[in-house]
Amino acid sequence: MLQVLACGVVLFPGLFFTFRKVLPSIFKHWTEADVVLVSERLVSSVHAVMAVTAGIVVVSSCRGNVITDRHWLATHFVIWYGVPYMSYDIFAMYLSHYHRFRVKGHEDYKSHSLRTVNSFVRKEFLLVLHHIALLTILLPVTLFFRKDQGDYFIGCLFLTELSTPFVSLGKILIQLGLQECWLHKVNGGAVLLSFFMCRIALFPFMYWKYGSHYGIPLYSVPFHLPLSTNLGNICILAPQVYWFVLLCCKGYRLYKRQRDAKNQASPLSSPEPVSDTSKED
Template sequence: MWHVLAAGALFFPGLYLLCSRCARLVLPGWSEADCSLISSRIVSSVQGFLAAGSGIIIITSCKDVKYDRHWLATSYNWFIIPYMVYDTYAMYLRHWYKCQDKSTSNGKDHFSAAMNSLLRKDFLMLVHHTATLTIVIPMGLFLRGDIGDFFVGCLFVAELSTPFVSLGKVLIQMNLQNSFLHKVNGAFVLLTFFICRILLFPFMYNAYGKQFGIPLYKVPFNIPLHCNIVNASIMAPQIYWFWLICRKAFRLFNSSSSKDR
């Protein structure tokens, strides 16, 4: 699968550079930081659609949730490795731009300032990327053997919320946070995040239980312990992020209601 790995290594950074160049041409008044920011969000959205599309294809193709195979379950795992590496660097780059003026004015080392900002503000996302690269992807490629493509597809579908999250950030970047489009997009963020990242896990357990005639509440006791541990480890940050999204949505709609009065 080296050709898939190489394709991802060319595709994601290449798309970022293309979007960044187009942004500078179309939006000449924007700073380099703004162009970089919107470019990274476009790349994240494209990856989200590709992952979710791959997941839907896998899920609909695997009738046997344990033993059926689909080539995308392995190929997209390879393809996503360069994205995770690229996106980690893109996160650092965002903080590098944010700290540029500050570090220049007070003489503080620019790299240290950017790293401190990254670790302080995006620590959980950094842990998520690191765990995905070192634990989740190796398990999907090597440790699960020839079983479980259906569940790999389910995890890919979780990325369906990413384009809406990215669009929301782009609208804020363009000072459209009070627009009707931002509110509609916020509703889609809540809906897709809840369905694809929270309800996803009961869905996977229910699919397994249906195939083997096990009630949903008994499924956790009929699968290996490490499967429950991995699922709980993946689900925990999703619940935390969903709580943050709900809190932000509440503030947004609450402030809008106050203005209407």
């Protein structure tokens, strides 16, 4: 009974509702869009910490034999918290999208409608597709098609959430107007590093671990795996690469903007005017 009460069906919407009630009393100047955005980010961070903790437990428990070693969290975390969170997060992202455009004064956002839902899906198509893919691909694979094998790799997939708290912190710092502080800059580096290590480099690592177990080189691993496994990994990895490129571009633009601002503020960037002797009598 306690497990059911603590599962994500109650936990994540409950946290979201609590943050929406508490934050306006602390930040009285925030709009509803601000409150919903930060509430969503905070709940995402809570889920990420839980997922990473579960991933560490599973990976550390199953490293003896990465194929047959078992840990109950590999399955139960997906059921209790993974599926409820992904379902909740789609709704929370829609609310954030709705309130953001409503604050901007868009006529279509005076109330919820099929038009606002359709607009959300079009603007956040990749994120929505990512969540749906996890629900329709990762869940069946985890529960039915693994034949009680590969808990180690499920634990590795939990570790992909390591970058989420850093991404959320960056958005919250911007919301607080602290994007120029040193913490935001350090956090930006942490976002890029954690995102690359846990959402991109993790996949070659898992292939390498699989190859090491069977004594085959890394480049041969894809040919020893079922086509469905390779396609599933590609479906998960492809958007991560796309988002990482976007993060790198955003970081470069921020660095360039700050560098240009420093050059304009520096007295050395504005040389003394030279007199035009050609016009002297």
